[in-house]
Amino acid sequence: MENRATHPSGNPSAAMLVIGDEILSGRTRDSNMHYLAGELTRHGIRLMEVRVVADDHDTIVSAVNALRAGYDHLFTSGGIGPTHDDITAEAIAAAFGVDISQRADALALLAAHYDRAGLEFNEARRRMARIPDGAALIDNPVSTAPGFSIGNVHVMAGVPNIFQAMVASVLPTLTGGAPLLSQSLRVNRGEGEVAGPFGQLAAEFPDLSMGSYPFIQNGAHGTNLVIRGIDAGQIDTAMTRLAALFG
Template sequence: MPNPTAAMLVIGDEILSGRTRDANMHYLAGELTKVGIDLKEVRIVSDDRAAIVTAVKALSGAYDHVVTSGGIGPTHDDITADCIAEAFGAHIGVRDDARALLAAHYDRQGLAFNEARQRMARIPDGATLIDNPVSVAPGFTLGNVHVMAGVPSVFQAMVASVLPTLTGGTPLLSQSLRIERGEGEIAGPLAQLAADFPELSIGSYPYQRNGVYGANIVIRGSDGAMVDAAMTRLSGMFPA
């Protein structure tokens, strides 16, 4: 049997203007190759409704899977979700489960869940959410199109969420913990944790916010009890 085929659609003016260098294409290419899915085509288009809809229809019809990156944030030029809905003739609106995830996230951070942020809960009817353990705002799968964020750390986390479902493997479960310390301080204990749980994948996604360094630690694995155990240990190492 030939390998399944895939295409990628990168959405973003900032790539086409040369301001930002795309990192997601190279990452996805490597991950797909590892699991035996052939990436056959990549297209990069601007934040333009007609261009996105045309590309989604063409790629979705020609390949087994399509992965998109970019355009699902809170600003006015984030139009990917609406374009995917249009390409599939699906209705789109704020969905309760996505809204609840985001509301809880901003509540924990003491930030307003304003109208712009609520845009990120707009999901086409019939879609399945894609877990975002890094920054919560979910991606989604509609038909054979997997819609992911453009920020590389989030894109990579979403690829890890979706890839097992494409290859018939066991889906990965994830838990995350935000630690307000620099990575240099947590790297040692984290390496020990990774050594003690070799079956789990433990990732660190650093951030800087208002001058404070921190990292989101994401623990993934197919055995939920083991993920729980590692997270309990991690929380004990770094009490809030």
């Protein structure tokens, strides 16, 4: 764990692991990555890498071990439902070398939920109570079946509204840093026209990150110039310079 990436800002670093054949086959368009990226940025945690892998035990174990060692936090989405292809909980237990079982606290939550709903608490639904030893449950206000945190790994559902609810349960428990701030300027010039002076400006502000994002609208080229950092005053100064160059 000594070689974890640190972000130049000193903020905690994070990675995400998206688990699911349906993303890789093109059936489903992932939306959890974009959601988590925005939430972490606001919370002052820097998302530095995302991986998407298939529903394969060994692949998940390898990715979890690489990413949990490389970053301060790892967030996973997908594979904790009741069906045969939901294998994330077992893979996490294997990655940590701990046992996994249908745990009493999770069983109690689920039993009460299905009792209220008048639905049978069958074997498939009991699978959702499989929690690795030593993990803490993550609250799921949408559909009860919990996620869990173990070590620096936070394991959440893939269904977007449940994923989002679980992120809301977990994030307040994590120490963030200064939020990443950004300002942008939209210019009606192609990227190739602004690149030279913009690059020179970026070199003058090494603590800020500057990016340019070209677009085409009604056949005309334009560029969004974005300045990011944690010091609002420095961003203001750079934006004033930027506006003088291209405003």
